[in-house]
Amino acid sequence: MRIVVLGATGAVGRHVVQYALAADYEVVAYIRNASKMTVHHPDLLVVEGSLSDLARLEKALHDTVAVVSALGVSHRTPDKQPSQQLPVILEAMQKAGVSRYIGLSSGAAVNMPGDRKPLAAKIMGHILNTFRHTAVEDKRRELDTLRQQSTVTWTLARPTRLIGDTLTQEYKATAHRPRRLWTSRADVAHFLVQQVSDNQWDNQAPFIS
Template identity: 35%
Template sequence: MRITVFGATGGIGGHVVRQALDAGHKVTAVVRKSSSFEVEHPSLEVVRVAGLDDPEPLREALDGSTAVISGVGARGRKDGPVASRSTRSMLTAMEAAGVRRFVAVSAAPLGPIPADESFLNRRVVYPMINAFAADVYADLRLMEAAIMSSATDWTIVRPPKLNNKALTGHYRTVVGGTVTKGYFISRADVAHLMLAVLDDPATIDQPVGVSY
């Protein structure tokens, strides 16, 4: 399978690139011209672009691809609507290239609160998290809306707080929902799931909650 990875220099996208190559896939990594990207592999092609706002330069990165994985997101509250703006360009480029499978990362607070979640989490923790990062989540909601209204075969992965611990390959998932008492997960394991859902038809047109 040839996979185009957007956000390939990011924490999740970098893991997607390396894990996909280790699994024998061919990878096209899309990186900004100003970014450092030192991964080398016979099955890796690197496409450098000025930015992700214009879909036309992204079209080249989709030639021959079977699927697209996006790890693009705001690095902080001051970055602005990075996820929604970039994702709209990706979707336009995908439509032009005829690529349908799309997997993107979002965030657990955008999912429904599980019915069996603790009272403290439902009434205190979740509202605090949403209030603290309101701008980031507003951007992700716009991104998710664009994806869900697209013609792609999409999957949205919603992790909780991320860390840089090693890949385990062991985590809980809920298709269409949110993991109860899911507090954190490594970026490496989020990447692992994003690759795993590519061949799982049960995740098409579904959000997937994930956590340890």
């Protein structure tokens, strides 16, 4: 099976590429600057393009089964945030016949009905909302957009705080309350790849901790 990875050269995305290849997926890394991709593998295809280029993105999506997005919020390009690009991604997916979207959200910033966050997570969310308001609003808009559409089945991972790059596979996905306030980037990436073939968290945004 072939998947498309967005944000493939980022802190989480590079782990997504690694674990997807290890799981025998063919990977299409759709990135703005192909020179930033340092991984070389016979099952990795690097496609350089903009997320605003509907035709090119649609072409990259052909014959794939899922989009795994590890896109982060950029303070340098406020007019090109992930939530603003999501409608184009969803349209390209629909045109290409791809119905699975897996993305990276935020446990501290994003709330779901029934959440029972510990006090420390609530404080962390308040701090983020104060000092990184753009990122918080972007992640909330991403969730709203996915919940309002009906063309794709989605899963958003909500880690509270990302630290380190060690894969432990000791993380847990939980619906309403995180077990702890940190998760490694590698573990979150591992969860994202697992969701390509797992429907347990369809149309949900579990905490990863």
